[in-house]
Amino acid sequence: MGRIEELLQERKREGLLRTLRPASLRKQGKIYLNAKEYFDFSSNDYLGLASHPKLKEGAKKAIEELGIGASASRLLSGDLEVHHRLEDRIALFKGKESALVLNSGYQANVGIISAILKRGDAVFCDRLNHASIIDGILLSGAKLFRFHHCDSNHLEWLLKKERGNFKEALIITETVFSMDGDRAPLGELVNLKEKYNCRIMVDEAHATGIFGENGSGIVEEQGLTDKVDLNLGTFSKALGGFGAYIACSKDVRNYLINTCRSFIYSTALPPSVIVANIASLKLIKEEPFRRKTLLENAQYFRNSLNKIGFRVIGSSQIVPLIIGNTEETIELSRKLQNKNYWVLPIRPPTVRKGEARLRFSLTYYHTKEILERLINDIYESKHL
Ligand SMILES: *Cc1c(COP(=O)(O)O)cnc(C)c1O
Numbered sequence: 001m002g003r004i005e006e007l008l009q010e011r012k013r014e015g016l017l018r019t020l021r022p023a024s025l026r027k028q029g030k031i032y033l034n035a036k037e038y039f040d041f042s043s044n045d046y047l048g049l050a051s052h053p054k055l056k057e058g059a060k061k062a063i064e065e066l067g068i069g070a071s072a073s074r075l076l077s078g079d080l081e082v083h084h085r086l087e088d089r090i091a092l093f094k095g096k097e098s099a100l101v102l103n104s105g106y107q108a109n110v111g112i113i114s115a116i117l118k119r120g121d122a123v124f125c126d127r128l129n130h131a132s133i134i135d136g137i138l139l140s141g142a143k144l145f146r147f148h149h150c151d152s153n154h155l156e157w158l159l160k161k162e163r164g165n166f167k168e169a170l171i172i173t174e175t176v177f178s179m180d181g182d183r184a185p186l187g188e189l190v191n192l193k194e195k196y197n198c199r200i201m202v203d204e205a206h207a208t209g210i211f212g213e214n215g216s217g218i219v220e221e222q223g224l225t226d227k228v229d230l231n232l233g234t235f236s237k238a239l240g241g242f243g244a245y246i247a248c249s250k251d252v253r254n255y256l257i258n259t260c261r262s263f264i265y266s267t268a269l270p271p272s273v274i275v276a277n278i279a280s281l282k283l284i285k286e287e288p289f290r291r292k293t294l295l296e297n298a299q300y301f302r303n304s305l306n307k308i309g310f311r312v313i314g315s316s317q318i319v320p321l322i323i324g325n326t327e328e329t330i331e332l333s334r335k336l337q338n339k340n341y342w343v344l345p346i347r348p349p350t351v352r353k354g355e356a357r358l359r360f361s362l363t364y365y366h367t368k369e370i371l372e373r374l375i376n377d378i379y380e381s382k383h384l
Contacts, residue, residue: 015330027051029365031342038342039370041360046317047209047290048364049240049283055276062275070268075257078268086274087245089281093216094233094247095225100256101245101274103266105205105234106132108244110139111262112232113172113201115255117142122166124155126173128180130203133172142170149180152188159196169198175218176206179351179359181314183207183218190227201230209238210291210317215284235273238291239280243269290364298362301371308379319360320346321378329356335381341374 001009011017025032029048031040049055062082072078083101090099102108113136117123121142125133128149137144145162147155155171163169171193173184186202193200204217212220219228230248235241246256256263284291298317305312311322323329326347333345336358347356362371 029363033342036340038337038340039366039374041341041343041362041366043361043363044206044237045240046238046294046361046363047240047283049209049238049280049290052240052280052283054279054283055240058275058279059272062272066271068270068272070270072267073264074268075264080268080271080274082271082274082278083268086278086281089278090245090247093214093281093284094231095216095220096231096247096249098250098253099245099247100253100260100263101243101269102260102263103243103269105130105203105232105236105244106135107262107266108232108234108246109133109203110136111260112230112246112256113137113170114139115259115261116140116199116230116252117168117170120167122162122169124158124169124171124198126150126177126184128177129172129174130178130205133174133203137172149177150182150185152185152192155189156192159192159198163196163198169196171198171200172203173200174203174205176204176211176316176318177314178206178318179320179346181316181318181320181359183315186218186222186224186228190224193227199229200227201232202228204231204233205237206316206318208233209280209284210294215288215291235277235280239277239284241277241280242273243277294362294364297366297368297371300368301360301362301375304371304375305378308375310378310382317362319362320357321360322355322357324354324356326356329358332378332381333358336374336377339377339381341377 021033023031023033029040031038070078087099087101109132117140119141123137123142124145124147126149127146145158147158171189173189175184190200202219207217209215211218214220219225219231230246232246234244294317298319302312302319313320323332329345333343336343343358343360346359
């Protein structure tokens, strides 16, 4: 039996086989699977912008004027004025000198990290950082040091021991973590970056559009805009669109245009996607009530579950409910799916052993009424 058959059989045996489940429709925070309607608690459309009329309008207009595909890489003839307009807006939004748009968060991390780090450099990476960050590091050939999740003491211990042995060093962290819903101790990481002469790169995939006075993320909220060298984020989550960006200095942007392989060797994003992203940035400014309501509701959901004896962690719109035992977690998710909530179990090895959980990804569509009903249904499913 070959590798392919072996893996499939093993995954099946352990109940870990991943499969696809196509939805026939997604609308107003609901998802339709096999003709059944669910409240969607597994989506990253945090602000409900993916189907906002202004995004659709912008995209339609762009299609009429500029067609569907960008037809070439930005360095050939795929570079459109709208790409630059989006980059100018992102630079302004993030308070940096410039910005570069990349085709997805995954491509951005893989391309950027492998362009700025080389063999002989070191990278200090939070243990729970996203797979695309890890892949970028592996591709770069730099030496990888992983520090305990959100533990700046452990990071300093590593820096003290290792920094002197390497030419350049980069600290990388997400600002809001996708599986734990918690936030990096950014102020402490920035202090260490200065003390040990490193650069720092953050991934604001889950924070962009949600945190900070202007909604640009945790870096803004913490007042660290000038201290963070590379500020990456995506248009694919709260912004409801697609693609990613890095906000940085002009020099870093020019360096990436010359060296970032996922930028150079891939067709530019379609104009409709770019124009929708521009519309979405405008909405972040014009409709702050979306992020305010979302964070208030998340707080309410978290507190209510706590009060009735559940263990919830994090401090964002991502609310992990820790059950512990894997079978119990799967059982609870099945019961909730029967009650029309689309929420999935997250289990080892994705999370630590004994920390199996349901991960509720809250969106603007999940009103207090829906959450109240969900809280009741969670209680009943667990206790009755
Ligand atoms: C989702 C995510 C990405 C990938 O972004 P895509 O645009 O979906 O490719 C990268 N980093 C983090 C932290 C993410 O959560």
